[in-house]
Amino acid sequence: MTEPDSSRSRPQGAYDVFLSFRGEDTRKTFTDHLYTALVQAGIHTFRDDDELPRGKEISDHLLEAIQESKISIVVFSKGYASSRWCLDELVEIVKCKYRKTRT
Template sequence: MAPTPTDCASSAASTNGSSSYDIFLSFRGEDIRNNFISFLHKALKDAGLNVFFDSENLWTGEAIGPTLQRAIEGSKISIPIFSSGYADSKWCLWELAQIVQCHRTNNQLVLPIFFHVDPSHVRNQTGSFEKIFHEHEKEFKPDIIKSWKDALGVVGNLKGDVLDETK
């Protein structure tokens, strides 16, 4: 089963309006759409960046997968924002696997943000990132699960910003 577009919202910021982006954001919309991402989106727009934002730039009936694939591949930097429900979304995991592929093949810079999530939970698929994989394993082939876990491990091992309740 393919992930559904509403599982994970994504956006990308462009400085030139073409299919090449400066920044690709991957986030679980259900978790952070009305707080952190709203502020980040506004800051990017205020900085003069053209932001590809799912609720503004995707048209009804448009094939989302290929659009997001082009945005990821055409980006210089990807910023996955890990929240407690990020791994619940098959769509977010698909995006992350694509981001890691671009990181490996095109040296794309990946700058993770851990939003109320311990980076070790991402890296090792523990905490909120553990239980959901038992469900994913019932639905997806082992090679897909492996690519998602590998991607979480790679990005979880990168230095990123940790935002938690105490900061």
């Protein structure tokens, strides 16, 4: 899916919204619909894709996307809390929120 012109003019990595979700639970259903609606509304949204490198730790690319996003939307699903990857994202989201409220 292409991004709206308003999103392309922003610096790379500066997102309005970061979506955190467990892919196997909601990628093809709720999260896909949410992402599409946000993008169609001109909201620059980060959603990981299947091509991001997976590892034992959260990638620098994801950390940067979380840190540079204005807000995060966490899509809790049945298996969200059983995913180490999702929990690592959630920890970083909470840390960023804490830092932003302290400044």
